[in-house]
Amino acid sequence: MPYVNIRVTRDGVTAEQKQALIAGATQLLVDVLGKNPNTTVVVIEEVDTDNWGIGGESVTERRKRGE
Amino acid sequence: MPYVNIRVTRDGVTAEQKQALIAGATQLLVDVLGKNPNTTVVVIEEVDTDNWGIGGESVTERRKRGE
Amino acid sequence: MPYVNIRVTRDGVTAEQKQALIAGATQLLVDVLGKNPNTTVVVIEEVDTDNWGIGGESVTERRKRGE
């Protein structure tokens, strides 16, 4: 029954990469805590770079400056 | 002041269904805990089937296999 | 597979009330969207009144003032 939420910037994550995140996070819960994979839920959220900030600045602005 | 967050797969949920979820969740908090409906917030999130996984697999993949 | 998260202030919510919230939220998803109750997850979070603010003030402070 675990629930895993993964938030990343929206940067062209492919369906294959999403599938790999889902499989990997589920296996992690099986390996570490012995959870049942059939009831383990993984939800991926993709966030626009305007909407994600770090260091007091949006990722959009940071990338413009080359960071 | 309660806050209810409902996450479902993005499957053509209509505005009427969303309204029914909002009304029902608000009434539930009134009925069970005596909360004030006027300050009860409900937020619905719709998640693409590529981004929702269960059993180590995305819902997109599961549906391809007929599950 | 829906996921419902209910946040309320920590005010002595009983196990029976929690059970009623879980049953009611699950039934709501069945009734409105035809979801499978067996894979519907409900998580209740109780938040200390010092940690919950509305109107720019913690609930603790509001209650001291009789609101």
Place this chain on the structure above:
Amino acid sequence: MPYVNIRVTRDGVTAEQKQALIAGATQLLVDVLGKNPNTTVVVIEEVDTDNWGIGGESVTERRKRGE
């Protein structure tokens, strides 16, 4: 390392306003708790008015009625 999540209705929030929210929330954590701004993350979520309810009604419906 603090993490701030701001949810608002999707109402044409501009990139400049988002930048102001990110800068302001980060500075708040610096001022109040002495946190390191370089590891402070702010994520803004914009929610459709059909998907946000208060008082048992979606914001879309409330606005139709002039509230």
Place this chain on the structure above:
Amino acid sequence: MPYVNIRVTRDGVTAEQKQALIAGATQLLVDVLGKNPNTTVVVIEEVDTDNWGIGGESVTERRKRGE
């Protein structure tokens, strides 16, 4: 900068298991998306079994019935 949130029932998860979840989730983001581990955040939430429901019933109740 990714952010991973893992929710599990409160069942005596040890500090070593938490460390394994943190390390594994971080490595997953490195492997699949090439993310920088130094800015990858993992937050684990442990939820009382009274507060976690599935199938319309709390985990506490399910366990009493031997499920």
Place this chain on the structure above:
Amino acid sequence: MPYVNIRVTRDGVTAEQKQALIAGATQLLVDVLGKNPNTTVVVIEEVDTDNWGIGGESVTERRKRGE
């Protein structure tokens, strides 16, 4: 109606500091987006240092090493 969620490590944040976070976050939404403070909600979550990871390591472990 905005909703702000602030997550920090559990490090003895005082009621006064929590009140300052609530007041500051609410004012930020008023200043930047013209939101109504009376319906702006702020929820603060404090997370044990065992349960918060960055750089693949729990904050507990990082602090033991003097970081």
